[in-house]
Amino acid sequence: xxxxxxxxxxxxxxxxxxxxxxxxxxxxxxxxxxxxxxxxxxxxxxxxxxxxxxxxxxxxxxxxxxxxxxxxxxxxxxxxxxxxxxxxxxxxxxxxxxxxxxxxxxxxxxx
Amino acid sequence: xxxxxxxxxxxxxxxxxxxxxxxxxxxxxxxxxxxxxxxxxxxxxxxxxxxxxxxxxxxxxxxxxxxxxxxxxxxxxxxxxxxxxxxxxxxxxxxxxxxxxxxxxxxxxx
Numbered sequence: 001x002x003x004x005x006x007x008x009x010x011x012x013x014x015x016x017x018x019x020x021x022x023x024x025x026x027x028x029x030x031x032x033x034x035x036x037x038x039x040x041x042x043x044x045x046x047x048x049x050x051x052x053x054x055x056x057x058x059x060x061x062x063x064x065x066x067x068x069x070x071x072x073x074x075x076x077x078x079x080x081x082x083x084x085x086x087x088x089x090x091x092x093x094x095x096x097x098x099x100x101x102x103x104x105x106x107x108x109x110x111x
Numbered sequence: 112x113x114x115x116x117x118x119x120x121x122x123x124x125x126x127x128x129x130x131x132x133x134x135x136x137x138x139x140x141x142x143x144x145x146x147x148x149x150x151x152x153x154x155x156x157x158x159x160x161x162x163x164x165x166x167x168x169x170x171x172x173x174x175x176x177x178x179x180x181x182x183x184x185x186x187x188x189x190x191x192x193x194x195x196x197x198x199x200x201x202x203x204x205x206x207x208x209x210x211x212x213x214x215x216x217x218x219x220x221x
Contacts, residue, residue: 033209040199042211043155090154092209097162099145100209102154
């Protein structure tokens with residue numbers, strides 16, 4: 001089935017140690033998103049790509065970066081994770097209009 | 112900027128009773144509105160959307176929503192709630208990015 005896949009589902013990293021979360025899609029959607037969600041709050045948009053055009057939200061910390069090497073893959077890099085970065089990270093894809101399709105999420109724990 | 116608001120943090124209903132989860136929007140132009148559901152430790156699942164057309168939109172798992180332009184609302188409804196409907200529900204607007212309301216936790220009690 002076509003889908004959005006996030007790896008890993010659970011990630012534990014040390015304070016200050018760089019970590020990369022990955023997302024892949026088989027839907028061939030041109031839009032990809034990264035969201036951060038804490039404690040059942042609303043997902044907060046960090047970045048999005050329209051094809052290769054990258055857009056980051058004004059309040060996304062510099063500690064967060066993203067790469068999209070091709071249509072199918074997108075990565076979220078956290079350069080120096082702090083305790084406040086512990087959260088669920090959600091990847092989603094969509095066409096230019098219409099609904100978004102979400103992966104299962106990666107729960108990041110910072111120790 | 113376009114936005115949606117969910118005025119209720121929590122909604123409790125008894126199984127078999129109708130349920131409503133409220134959402135209001137603030138949008139210039141024609142809104143693209145969505146409802147998603149989230150179960151614990153999972154991603155969001157799409158339920159239904161309003162783009163254009165009929166104001167009553169039917170979606171997955173027996174849910175429906177009514178787009179009301181005069182009241183700027185897009186409330187989610189289900190005629191008969193199930194215990195398995197208990198989850199976190201998010202209203203969203205496409206701005207063109209997908210932006211979410213604060214969420215409403217629905218609890219359906221047996």
